[in-house]
Amino acid sequence: MSWWPRSWRQFWSTLDGRTYHMMLAARPWIGWLAVGTMAVVFALVFWWVPLEAIQGYPQKIFYIHVPSAWIMYAAFGVVFASSILYLWKRTPLWDIFARCAAEVGFLFVTLALVTGMLWGKPIWGTYWTWDARLTSTLILWFIYGGYLLVRALARPDADVARLAAVVGIVGFLDVPIIHLSVLWWRTLHPEPVVMIIDDPGGGLPASMLITLLTSLVAVSLIFTWLWIQRVWQERTAENLALLEALLDRRERSAR
C-alpha cells in the first residue's frame, strides 16, 4: 500500500495533495449526484410535501433557507481549518482551499440572508427584523466580506495567503461569541410582536424532515462541487502562470 502514509508527519505534509486528488476524482460523481438530488428536491418541494398549516406556501422557503445557512457554517469551518493548516505547512493548496471555500461560502451566506428576508416579509410582515439569527448572519456576512476584501486589496509586496489565513482564523473564533452576545441582546429585551411564529424546529412532521434532509444533501453537494471546481481552477491558473513564466524565460534566452 504505497499510498498509505508512513507516519503522522508524512500524513499531514501530504494531506493537501491527497485531498486535492480525491476531490478531482470525486468531482464528476458529486456533480451528477448534485443534479440528481436537486431534481428530487424539486419534486418533493413542489408536489409532495404538504403545506404547513399556519404559514402555507411561504414556509416552503425553509427548504432552501436552512440548507444555505448550514452550508455557510460548513464553508467557514473549511476556511478556518485550511487557514490553520496553511500557517502550519505553508503549502499553496491550503491557501487555495480556504480562498475558494470563503468565496463559495460567502455566496451561500448571501443566499441565506436573501431567502430569509423573502421568508420574513410574508410571515413577519417585514423584510428585516433584528432577530438574533438574522443579526448574527448579517455580521457573519460582513466578516467574510472583509476576509475577501483583504484578499482583493492586499498590497503587491504583502503575503496575501498568510494575511488572509490570520483573518480567517480570528474571524471564525469570533462567530460563537457573536452568536451568544446577539442572543443575549435580543432575549434581555421584550420581543416585538412581529414574530408570529418561531422557526419550526423539533416538532417537524416526517414529510417536512425528509424534504429538508434531501435538500440539505443536495445543497451540500452543490457547494462541494462549486468548491472543487474553483479549487481546480485556481490550481490550474497557478500552474499555467508557472509554465508561462518558464516559456517567457526560454524565449528571451533563445533570442
Place this chain on the structure above:
Amino acid sequence: MGWRAAGAILAKDLRLELRRVETVGTMVVFAVLVATMFVFAGDPTPQDLRRLGPGALWVSLLFAGAIGFGRWFAQEERNQALQGLLVSPVDRAALFAGKWAGATVFLLGIECALVPVTLTMYQLDMRGAWGELALLLATVTIGYSALGTFFAAVAARTTAGELLLPILLFPLSVPLILAGAEGGQALVEGGRMGDYWSWLSLAVAFDVIFGTVCTLAFEYVIEE
C-alpha cells in the same frame, strides 16, 4: 515574554503621543462630535436620550478607535520604524503587547473626556455606580484595543488601509459593543446588576480569548 521590551514600546509610544498632544485632543473632539451628531439622528425626548446614551458613547469610541488604531500603527510604517523594531531582538508577542497597551492607554485617555460629556449630554444618572462603570469601560477598551491593534497591522498591508480597518474591526467587535452598551444600560436603569455582571463577564471572556489569539497570531501578520 519580554515584559521589559513591551514596556519600552509602550513608553516610546506614550512619549511620542505626548509630544504632539494635539492628536489625542483632536480625537477627543471627534469622539464628542460623533456623540453629539447622534442626538440629531432623531428628535429625542429625555427618555430617548437615556435609552440611546450608552450606545452612543460606544459608537463614538468605536469611530475614534478605528481612526486612532490606524494612525498609531501607521507611525511605525513611517521611515521603516517597524523594520527597525522587527530586526531588534524583541519577541513579536512583546511587540504586540506594547502596542496593545499603548492603544488601551490612549483610548482610556479619550474616555476620560468623552464619558463625562456623554453622561451630561444624554442626561444619564449613574446612580453612584462609578466603580462598575469604570470596570466596564476598562474591560471593553482592553478587548477593543487588542482587536484594533491587530487589524491595524493587517489593514496596513493592504492598499485600502484606513478604509478596510473599520470593515474588519466593527463586525468582530459586536460582542464588545453590545457588552458596553447593554451593560451600561443596565447600570443607568439601576437594579439590573445581574445583567451588568453577565455582560461584564462576556467582555472579560472576549478579552481573554482575543488577547491571547491576537498576541499569538500577530507574529504571522508582521512576519517579513
Place this chain on the structure above:
Amino acid sequence: MTWYLAAYAVFWAVLFGYLLGVASRQQRLVERAEALTRRLAEGGPGSESRP
C-alpha cells in the same frame, strides 16, 4: 405563493449567475492553455536545448 416562488427564483438565479462566472473563468483558462500549447509548438525543437 408569490414569496415562495420569488425565493426559489432568486436562489436559482444567484446560483446560476455564479455558475456562469465559473464557466467564464474556465473559458479563460482554456484559452490560456491553448495559447501556451501554441507557443510551445512555435518554439520548435531548436530552443529545447536551453532550459
